[in-house]
Amino acid sequence: MSDALTPEVRAAIEGGHLATLVTLNPDGSPQASVVWVGMDGDEVVTAHLGRYQKVRNIERDPRVVLTIITGVSGEHGLDQYLVVHGTARITEGGAVPLLDRLAGVYLGPDQSMPLPDDPPAGVVNRITIDRVTGVGPWAS
Amino acid sequence: MSDALTPEVRAAIEGGHLATLVTLNPDGSPQASVVWVGMDGDEVVTAHLGRYQKVRNIERDPRVVLTIITGVSGEHGLDQYLVVHGTARITEGGAVPLLDRLAGVYLGPDQSMPLPDDPPAGVVNRITIDRVTGVGPWAS
Numbered sequence: 067m068s069d070a071l072t073p074e075v076r077a078a079i080e081g082g083h084l085a086t087l088v089t090l091n092p093d094g095s096p097q098a099s100v101v102w103v104g105m106d107g108d109e110v111v112t113a114h115l116g117r118y119q120k121v122r123n124i125e126r127d128p129r130v131v132l133t134i135i136t137g138v139s140g141e142h143g144l145d146q147y148l149v150v151h152g153t154a155r156i157t158e159g160g161a162v163p164l165l166d167r168l169a170g171v172y173l174g175p176d177q178s179m180p181l182p183d184d185p186p187a188g189v190v191n192r193i194t195i196d197r198v199t200g201v202g203p204w205a206s
Numbered sequence: 207m208s209d210a211l212t213p214e215v216r217a218a219i220e221g222g223h224l225a226t227l228v229t230l231n232p233d234g235s236p237q238a239s240v241v242w243v244g245m246d247g248d249e250v251v252t253a254h255l256g257r258y259q260k261v262r263n264i265e266r267d268p269r270v271v272l273t274i275i276t277g278v279s280g281e282h283g284l285d286q287y288l289v290v291h292g293t294a295r296i297t298e299g300g301a302v303p304l305l306d307r308l309a310g311v312y313l314g315p316d317q318s319m320p321l322p323d324d325p326p327a328g329v330v331n332r333i334t335i336d337r338v339t340g341v342g343p344w345a346s
Contacts, residue, residue, distance in 0.1 A: 084285055086226040086273040088236040096228040096236050096271045100287040100340070131238045133226045135275075145224060147240040200240070 070150075070198040071108055078136050078148050078204070080105055082171045087112060087191075088131040089123035089154075097123055102168040103132065110150060110193040113164035115186055124154045130193060136202065146202035152193040161188025210290075210338040211248055218276050218288050218344070220245055222311045227252060227331075228271040229263035229294075237263055242308040243272065250290060250333040253304035255326055264294045270333060276342065286342035292333035301328025 079085075085103040088096055099120055101112045110132065114121050124130060132150040139145060165179035173179075198204045219225075225243040228236055239260055241252045250272065254261050264270065272290040279285060305319035313319075338344045 084275055084287070086228075086238070086275075088226075088228050088238055088271070090234065090236060094230065094234055095269045095291075096230060098226070098228055098271045098273045098289050100273060100275060100285070100289075129235045131228070131236045133238050133240060133273075135224055135226075135240060145240070147224070149238050149240075151235075 068108070068195045070195050070204075072204060074203045075148065075195070075198050076105060078134055078202070079103055079110055079150070080171070081136060083134045083136055086133045087120060089120045090127045090129060091119070091123060092126065102165070102172050103134070104164070104168050104171065106192065108195070110152065110195065111164060112191045113161040113168065113188060114191060115161050115188040117189070121156055121189055121191065124191060125156055128153045128155060130154045132193070138202070147200045148198060148202060148204055149200045150193070150195055151197040151199070152195050154191055154193045156189050156191055158189055159187040160190045161186070164190055210335050212344060214343045215288065215335075215338050216245060218274055218342070219243055219250055219290070220311070221276060223274045223276055226273045227260060229260045230267045230269060231259070231263060232266065242305070242312050243274070244304070244308050244311065246332070248335070250292065250335065251304060252331045253301040253308065253328060254331060255301050255328040257329070261296055261329055261331065264331060265296055268293045268295060270294045272333070273340075278342070287340045288338060288342060288344055289340045290333070290335055291337040291339070292335050294331055294333045296329050296331055298329055299327040300330045301326075304330055
């Protein structure tokens with residue numbers, strides 16, 4: 067486990083805040099999208115039903131960054147936020163149960179993910195935390 | 207002006223939502239931070255009092271991405287969000303008046319940016335919008 071994964075960092079990641087996930091395109095340009103995030107053990111996890119650009123990017127270059135604005139007001143009136151620098155890997159399957167679990171956090175208790183009939187197994191993106199920066203109790 | 211700068215995109219950028227600004231580090235890894243954003247004419251602008259890593263990154267590689275979560279609920283219970291793909295350039299000075307203008311948006315009318323005595327002139331980051339994606343009226 068990374069020393070960066072403090073209880074405050076874990077709580078922020080599991081707090082139901084949307085995250086910006088940044089990956090790298092084949093030409094080196096940044097690619098970003100907004101995703102649901104959770105923890106699985108000491109890894110940050112996101113679920114994807116399709117082999118989207120971000121998934122293909124991670125398979126080619128595992129360097130990712132996540133930002134999460136936690137909404138607790140910090141210095142200078144800016145909200146506190148977390149920047150998670152990590153190394154990602156894609157594992158096959160498991161997207162549907164993870165989306166259902168995260169729907170309970172993001173949409174509310176007892177909610178499940180609205181899915182098409184017979185959804186694909188998808189993939190899970192598993193991020194090992196290398197470093198955490200930002201504004202908040204996780205900033206050095 | 208880019209065709210991507212529709213009235214809906216302009217309103218989202220000027221709506222007082224914190225943005226994630228992504229730049230590229232010297233080793234090609236993504237760098238991200240959370241910033242205030244506004245418009246100056248047809249450019250997206252951010253203000254920086256110091257020559258931070260993101261500023262140096264832009265001077266070396268102008269490819270940037272901004273994400274903005276607008277908080278209006280979209281499909282699948284995910285909030286709507288904007289991904290602005292742009293080309294940035296750094297101009298000297300002007301950070302303090304821009305921060306004061308953005309404080310009126312982010313902190314409230316008649317608010318100004320809490321600044322140190324005799325603040326540096328800083329820099330303004332000016333982003334030309336190349337393309338907009340995401341979930342919302344700006345998505346194709």
